[in-house]
Amino acid sequence: xxxxxxTDPETSALAERPIGVFDSGVGGLTVARSxxxxxxxxxxxxxxxxxxxxxxxxxxxxxxxxxxxxMDELVDSGVKLLTIACNSASAAVxxxxxxxxxxxxxxxxxxxxxxxxxxxVSATRTGxxxxxxxxxxxxxxxxxxxxxxxxxLQITSAACPAFVPYVEAGITTGPELLAVAREYxxxxxxxxxxxxxxxxxxxxxxxxxxxxxxxxxxxLVSSAEETAKDVYRALASRGLERAGSTAPEHNxxxxxxxxxxxHLARRFLGPEVLSVxxxxxxxxxxxxxxxxxxxxxxxxxxxxxxGRPRISNFVSSAAQISPPRTSDL
Numbered sequence: 001x002x003x004x005x006x007t008d009p010e011t012s013a014l015a016e017r018p019i020g021v022f023d024s025g026v027g028g029l030t031v032a033r034s035x036x037x038x039x040x041x042x043x044x045x046x047x048x049x050x051x052x053x054x055x056x057x058x059x060x061x062x063x064x065x066x067x068x069x070x071m072d073e074l075v076d077s078g079v080k081l082l083t084i085a086c087n088s089a090s091a092a093v094x095x096x097x098x099x100x101x102x103x104x105x106x107x108x109x110x111x112x113x114x115x116x117x118x119x120x121v122s123a124t125r126t127g128x129x130x131x132x133x134x135x136x137x138x139x140x141x142x143x144x145x146x147x148x149x150x151x152x153l154q155i156t157s158a159a160c161p162a163f164v165p166y167v168e169a170g171i172t173t174g175p176e177l178l179a180v181a182r183e184y185x186x187x188x189x190x191x192x193x194x195x196x197x198x199x200x201x202x203x204x205x206x207x208x209x210x211x212x213x214x215x216x217x218x219x220l221v222s223s224a225e226e227t228a229k230d231v232y233r234a235l236a237s238r239g240l241e242r243a244g245s246t247a248p249e250h251n252x253x254x255x256x257x258x259x260x261x262x263h264l265a266r267r268f269l270g271p272e273v274l275s276v277x278x279x280x281x282x283x284x285x286x287x288x289x290x291x292x293x294x295x296x297x298x299x300x301x302x303x304x305x306x307g308r309p310r311i312s313n314f315v316s317s318a319a320q321i322s323p324p325r326t327s328d329l
Contacts, residue, residue, distance in 0.1 A: 011239055011240070012085060012243070014080050014240060015080065015235075015239070015240045015241060015242050015243060016043075016244055017078050017079055017080040017243060018042070018043035018044055018045040018073040018078075018080070018249070018251070019039075019042050019043065019044055019045070019080065019081050019231065020033060020045050020047070020075070020077075020079030020081065020082045020083065021035065021044055021045070021046045021047070021080050021083045021085050022046075022047050022067070022070055022074060022082065022083065022084055022085060022086065022089070023027050023046075023047075023048055023049070023052070023053075023085040023089075023201060024048070024049050024050070024052065024054050024055040024056075024086050024088065024089065025048050025049070025050050025053045025054055025164070025167075025168050025202070025261075026048060026067075026167065026168060026202070026261065026264045026265055027085070027086065027164070027167065027200060027201035027202030027203070027205070028046065028048065028083075028085030028086055028136075028201050029201075029265055029269040030085075030202075030204045030205065030222065030224040031083060031085035031112065031201055031223070031224045031227050031228065032044055032046050032085065032250075032269060033224065033269055034180075034224040034225045034226070034227065034228035035083070035227075035228045035231055036250070037228070038225075038228045038229065038231075038232055039228070039231065039232055039235070039241075040248070041241070041242050041243075041244075041248055042235075042242050042248055043242065043248040043249045043250060043251075044248070044250045044251070045074065045077065045079055045251050045253070046250070046251070046252045046253065047070055047073075047074060047253045047254075047255070048252070048253070048254045048255070048256075048261055048265075049066060049067075049070050049170075049252075049255045049256075050254050050255055050256030050257065050260075051255035051256040052066045052255065052259060053066075053168075053256075054088075054134070054164040054165070054168065054202075055067070055086060055088040055089060055092075055134070055136060056133075056134025056135055056136050056137065056161060056164055056200070057086050057134070057136070057161060058088075058136060059134055059136075060091075060092050060136060060139075060140065060296075061090060063088050063092040063093070063136055063249055063304070064092045064093050064096070066179050067084070067086070067089040067092060067093045067097075068093055068097070068100070070191070070255070071084075071093075071097060071100075071101065074263050075101055075105065075107060079107070080107065080235075081107060081108045081110065081111070081145050081231065081235060081240070082097065082101060082107060082108070082109045082238055083111075083199050083227065083231060084097065084109065084110070084111045084112065085112060085227070086112070086200075086201060087112055087113060087133055087134065087137040087142075087200050087201065087223075088133075088134050088136040088140075088200075090111035090112050090113050090142065091113065091138065091140035091142035094109070094111050097109045098247025104130060108234040108238070110227060110231050110234060110237075111227075111259060112223040112224075112229045113142055113143060113146055113199075113223070113227030114122075114146055114230075115223050115227045115229070115230050116143075116158070116197050116198075116199070116221055116222070116223035116226060116227075117143065117146045117147055118196050118226060119221045119226050120147075120195050120221045121147075121150050121153070122226055123195050123219045123221060123239055123262040124153065124194055124195040124219075125195075126190055126193075127152055127153050127154055127162050127195045128153075128154045128160070128191060128193045129147070129153055129154070129155050129156070129157070129158070129193055129194075129196075129197065130155075130156045130157070130185075130188035130191065130193035130194075130195065130196040131143045131144075131155060131157040131158070131196070131197045131199050132157070132158050132159075132160045132163075132179055132184065132185070132188070132196060132197070132198065132199055132200070132203065132210075133145060133157070133159065133160070133199030133200050133203075134159065134160070134164060134199075134200050135159045135161050135235075137159075137199050137200065138157050138158070138159040138199070139159070143155070143197065144157065153299065154191070156187060156188055156191040156193055157199075158184055158185065158187050158188060159184075160181075160184040160185075160200075160203075162180050162184075163180075163181075163200065163203060163206060163254060164186075164200065164202045165174045166180075166206070167202040167205050167206065168201075168202070168264070170263070170267065172205055172206055172208065172209070173208065173209065173249045177206075177209055178209055178212070178213070181194075181206070181209045181212075181213045182213055185210070185213050187215060188214065189214065193218065193220045194218055194219065195217070195218065195219065195221060196210070196214060196218055196219070196220050196221065197221045197223075198210070198220060198221060198223070200223050201224065203222070203259060204222040204224060207220055207222070216238075218220060224256065229311065231252055231271065232273075246255075252265055320329070
């Protein structure tokens with residue numbers, strides 16, 4: 001296999017660029033953590049779209065508009081690979097993203113659904129698999145469609161909309177969360193699943209309570225490690241592994257409140273999060289040329305939700321992440 005250090009100068013320069021990782025909030029940090037662990041020489045540019053997230057409760061059209069808007073900025077800023085570290089966004093825009101960035105600019109796009117499905121297929125002993133995710137992910141049936149290649153499996157899906165607000169509020173334990181988990185996971189217990197796919201990158205941060213409710217014999221599948229393996233394969237097969245002698249740089253950007261994001265990011269990712277910044281525009285340079293912005297129709301779809309106007313180009317937002325209210329559960 002050809003390494004980046006032995007390729008032409010243009011490819012070597014491309015290999016020095018960061019990996020772009022994108023999520024609607026802090027959940028994608030579980031994917032970033034696995035990428036850093038498996039590819040310690042690579043630089044990461046992480047964007048949490050907290051000004052518009054969480055994506056789970058949003059209509060698919062709005063998720064698509066927000067996600068493509070952020071990924072346009074990431075590509076324009078000079079990433080060599082895109083990782084959609086968000087199940088809702090993966091379900092909404094994967095095909096569009098690969099046409100938009102891979103086919104047009106040769107930038108690989110890695111997502112989180114297919115890696116998790118591969119792992120679940122190999123892990124299940126009985127063929128009974130559970131999938132938990134946001135309302136958007138479960139409603140899209142993206143996991144059922146991906147599992148269709150293994151027709152002998154019995155898939156039971158359950159939406160868990162309150163899990164993300166708990167994680168975003170820094171709540172990963174406690175009797176209230178446990179009660180919510182028992183309610184959400186009851187259909188999976190009734191179906192006697194032996195494997196559960198954590199169909200949201202926030203959910204690995206709740207493995208304690210989920211494992212407690214489901215029982216020790218149930219395997220929990222997180223897409224983070226498998227997604228990082230796909231990132232490695234994509235870079236290695238293209239000779240894009242970073243070979244520089246200098247230390248990698250990890251940058252974290254929030255489209256909403258940077259201080260709140262930094263607090264959670266340090267807790268969930270660790271010392272790699274030196275700081276989180278809020279910028280007006282991620283794209284400091286345009287190596288691919290200025291991408292076509294999202295269409296007026298997409299903007300209209302994003303603005304259709306009352307009180308959630310599209311904030312383009314990472315314009316600041318005063319939105320704060322607050323703990324979930326009991327009335328919202």
